[in-house]
Amino acid sequence: MDCTTYIEKYLSAHVDGELSGEELRDAEVHLAGCVNCRARFAEERAVKALLRERAAMLRTPPMVRGSILAALDAIDSADAPKGATRGRDRSGGADRGGWLTMRRARIWVPAALAAMLVFAFVILHGGSGTTPAQAIPPFDVAIDNYKQFVDHFEPNIKSTAPADISDAYMEHELPGFVWNFQRVGYKLIGGRVDHLTDGTPVAYTFYRGDNGTILCTYMKSHGLQPPPGELQQPDQPSGYAGVHHYYQYKGYRVCLSYPRSGCICILVTRQPMQEFIQDIVDSQP
């Protein structure tokens, strides 16, 4: 390993204790033989310590703290007569769920069939990591829905405010993150929560731009591992929650990630650009 490689690729992670196995061994071998990089290591550690010690940790102003505690009290007393939060959650959920299930049964048969396949798939292949690349049912579900949404997307979350969409997703124990594709020219059209045939929730967020559309699908993963056939993405060690896996699948660009434990995120777009989704991911603040 040369000094440039060490400094650019290893130094920070080394100081942060984020190297392991072979990487850590390589880094230590290099440091042992290089006085300059040892000095750099010490400096990097000093910068880190400096930030920790000197970057101001602000105290929450008493007024702000007070109004937060008062708002918590308000939630407690609103919940109390109905027996904590359960009553409220259940009535809201049943309402939405019933309406959705009915609509789904009539309009979305292909998606429902595909959804059954998802579970057959994850039961058979989940966790094995040796899935054949030709059939990836969760991708099929996402693409199936994408095709229908391109013609007609009907949000069932009343608000189009990202915060409200996020709330609705979190109520179904799905990720509360709503992608912001404005910077690459895609407008948020709305959000939709449905239920798969086994009752688990799935969320769709749809975006439209001048050049095309993007669909973000959240669903429970049931141990689904990234299927083989991944496009080469440099610099992304595998096995972590935040890794994005890119595929070219049935003519679509697909990006698979794990935004929170037990859930997968599948982004689908038709844009042919090689690095399209990567650009979007990189444009996130």
Place this chain on the structure above:
Amino acid sequence: MADKSGTGADRRKRFEDEALPHLDALYSMAIRLARNPDDANDLLQETVLRAYRFFHQFESGTNCRAWMLTILFNNFRNGYRKSTREQPASSADEFERKVETESLRLDPAGSNPEALLAGQGMEGEVETALASLPDEFRQAVLLVDVEELSYQEVSGVLNVAIGTIKSRVSRGRAMLRERLTGFAKEQGIIRS
């Protein structure tokens, strides 16, 4: 979907024990993200209330600070930076002025002087250097060095691949090093 939060009083107590100790950390991050105290207060309040409502989803034994920071960043990005009141500070200096004004307004007796970001000497330098970084580098460095999260936790908070976090921390710290080297040497933190 078991209600792990138990009764209302139970949930409140658990929340106060596990989540509220991170309030200052959240506030510090909120004010750096929003760069404007009014928006930061809204962001903080929205984050805490949402965390409370969804507290049954928090997995005991995992990092509560990381969990709440994830909600904070979700709220921040989901807000699409609407910044209804005023534009974010356009420069590090302006940011410091705003924070100073706000701190003085909220704490007229000056009983909490350490809360002033625009302190004298090194604190001011560190804050200025941080504020001058592009957002993506600043956020990664703050989460790793100030909030003390692991790369994997930061990857979850920002919903960005871990390889990207790694390179943002590396580049962010390199920029900081460049900007702080002179002061670090003066203070004997880095040997010349």
